[in-house]
Amino acid sequence: MALSSFVAVIGGGPAGLLAAQRLAEAGHRVAVYEAQATVGRKFLVAGHGGFNLTNAEDTSAFESRYGHKQPEFSGFLRHFSPTDLRQWASSLGIDTFVGTSGRIFPLKVHKPADVLRAWVSRLHDLGVAVHTRHRWLGFAGTNGLHLRDDTTGRDFDLFPDATVLALGGASWSKTGSDGRWVAAFEQIGVQSVPFAPSNCGVEVAWSPFFQTKVGRAPLKNIALHCGTQRVRGELLLTEYGLEGTPVYALSACLRAALASSTSALLHLDLKPDLSDGQLVAKLQKLPSSRSLPDFLRQTLRLGPPVYTLLREVAPNELVATPEAFARLLRNVPLPVRALRPLDEAISSAGGVAWTELTEELMLHRRPGTFLAGEMLDWEAPTGGYLLQGCFSTGAWAAHGVIRWLS
Numbered sequence: 296m297a298l299s300s301f302v303a304v305i306g307g308g309p310a311g312l313l314a315a316q317r318l319a320e321a322g323h324r325v326a327v328y329e330a331q332a333t334v335g336r337k338f339l340v341a342g343h344g345g346f347n348l349t350n351a352e353d354t355s356a357f358e359s360r361y362g363h364k365q366p367e368f369s370g371f372l373r374h375f376s377p378t379d380l381r382q383w384a385s386s387l388g389i390d391t392f393v394g395t396s397g398r399i400f401p402l403k404v405h406k407p408a409d410v411l412r413a414w415v416s417r418l419h420d421l422g423v424a425v426h427t428r429h430r431w432l433g434f435a436g437t438n439g440l441h442l443r444d445d446t447t448g449r450d451f452d453l454f455p456d457a458t459v460l461a462l463g464g465a466s467w468s469k470t471g472s473d474g475r476w477v478a479a480f481e482q483i484g485v486q487s488v489p490f491a492p493s494n495c496g497v498e499v500a501w502s503p504f505f506q507t508k509v510g511r512a513p514l515k516n517i518a519l520h521c522g523t524q525r526v527r528g529e530l531l532l533t534e535y536g537l538e539g540t541p542v543y544a545l546s547a548c549l550r551a552a553l554a555s556s557t558s559a560l561l562h563l564d565l566k567p568d569l570s571d572g573q574l575v576a577k578l579q580k581l582p583s584s585r586s587l588p589d590f591l592r593q594t595l596r597l598g599p600p601v602y603t604l605l606r607e608v609a610p611n612e613l614v615a616t617p618e619a620f621a622r623l624l625r626n627v628p629l630p631v632r633a634l635r636p637l638d639e640a641i642s643s644a645g646g647v648a649w650t651e652l653t654e655e656l657m658l659h660r661r662p663g664t665f666l667a668g669e670m671l672d673w674e675a676p677t678g679g680y681l682l683q684g685c686f687s688t689g690a691w692a693a694h695g696v697i698r699w700l701s
C-alpha cells in the first residue's frame with residue numbers, strides 16, 4: 296500500500312468523521328473540510344431528540360429498514376454493524392444501553408457534546424486535520440477539488456490522492472446539510488434523485504374549531520396504518536396535522552400515495568391492544584344516558600381530544616351500533632394533504648443515484664472519489680437506523696479508498 300497517501304474528506308458529519316477515522320487508523324494522512332464553524336452540527340441536533348445511535352433489532356429486521364436498498368445495506372452493515380458502532384462508542388469512553396424499544400443510546404451521563412468532543416479529540420490524536428469554515432465548491436480537473444476558505448475569502452484547489460464526500464442530505468439546513476452540492480454534481484453529469492422529506496410530520500386540513508379546541512395533544516399507545524404498513528407508538532395532533540414516530544415511519548408510504556393523488560389516507564387504531572370482540576363488548580355497555588366523551592374517557596381511557604377528533608373526521612358514525620363504532624375506533628380515517636416542508640424533516644430521501652456508484656461507493660465518473668452518508672439516495676425510519684446507515688456507509692467508503700489506494 297502507498298502509505299501516507301493524502302485523503303480529503305469533505306463534510307464533518309458522522310459519515311465523514313467515521314471515514315476520516317478509519318482512513319487515519321489505516322495510516323493515511325487525512326484532512327476534513329467542513330463548511331460550518333464546527334463539525335457534527337446535525338449529530339448534536341440528533342442528540343437533543345434522544346440520541347439514538349443504533350438499534351438492537353435482529354439482523355434481518357434491521358436490514359429490512361432500508362427498504363429497496365436492503366441488498367446494499369446488508370453489505371454495509373456486515374462491514375460496520377450495530378455491534379461495531381457500540382464498540383466504537385465504547386472505545387471513546389462512551390457506554391451505551393439498550394432502551395425498552397430496542398433503541399441504543401449513550402448512557403445519560405454522556406451528553407451529545409461529550410460524545411462529539413471525545414470523537415474530535417480521537418481524530419486529533421490520530422493526526423486528522425480538521426479545517427472548519429472551508430466550503431467545497433465543486434470538482435477541479437480530473438481528481439481535484441475546488442474549495443473556499445470562508446475565513447480569508449480565498450479560493451483554492453486541492454489535489455488529494457483520494458476523496459470522500461459526505462455532504463449530508465437536505466433537511467435542517469441550519470446545521471449545514473443544505474443540499475447545495477447537487478449543482479456541482481450536475482456539472483460533471485452525475486445524476487441525483489430530487490430530495491424529498493422523510494421522517495417528517497404531515498398536514499391535515501383540520502377545521503378552525505378543531506385547531507382551536509385541540510391545539511397540540513398526544514395520543515398514546517396507538518397504531519397507525521398506511522396501506523398494509525402498520526406502526527405502533529405515540530402520535531401528536533398539532534394545529535397543522537400530525538407528528539410523531541408512527542407518522543415519520545410511514546412517510547415513504549405517504550409520499551408515494553401523495554404522488555398519485557392529491558390526498559392520502561392514514562388509518563388510526565385507537566385501541567390496538569384490544570381485540571375486536573373486547574372492544575365491542577366495552578361499547579355495548581354505553582348507556583344512552585351517558586355522555587360519549589365521558590364514556591370514552593372512563594371506559595376506554597380515550598381523553599378529550601379523541602371525541603373532538605371523531606367529530607371532526609367521522610361525525611355521522613358516532614351514533615352507530617357498537618360494532619360499527621368499534622370499526623371506527625380501529626380505523627379512524629385521517630386524510631393527509633401534504634408532507635411538512637423538507638427543511639423540517641428529520642432526514643431526506645433522494646440524493647446521488649446509485650447507478651452513479653460502484654459497489655465500493657466510488658463515482659464511476661471520478662475514480663478515487665467516494666461518497667457516504669445521507670447524501671446518497673436511501674432512507675430509513677428513525678430508531679437509530681439513520682446514524683447507523685451513515686456510520687456504515689462512512690466505514691465502507693473508507694474501506695473502498697484503502698483498497699483503491701493500495
Ligand SMILES: Cc1cc2nc3c(=O)[nH]c(=O)nc-3n(C[C@H](O)[C@H](O)[C@H](O)COP(=O)(O)OP(=O)(O)OC[C@H]3O[C@@H](n4cnc5c(N)ncnc54)[C@H](O)[C@@H]3O)c2cc1C
Pocket residue numbers: 305306307308309310311328329330331334335336337338340341342344345346347348349429430431432461462463464466467470471472473476640641642667668669670677678679680681682683685
Ligand atoms: C432533529 C433530528 C434528530 C435526529 N435524531 C436522530 C437519531 O436519534 N438517531 C439517528 O439515527 N439519526 C437521527 N437523525 C439523523 C442524523 O442526524 C443524520 O442522518 C446524520 O447526521 C447524517 O449524517 P451525514 O454525515 O450523512 O450528514 P450530516 O450530519 O448532515 O453532515 C454533513 C456535513 O457536511 C457539511 N457540508 C455540506 N455541504 C458542504 C460543502 N459544500 N463543503 C463542506 N462541507 C459541507 C455540512 O455542514 C455537515 O456538517 C436526526 C436528525 C435530526 C435533524
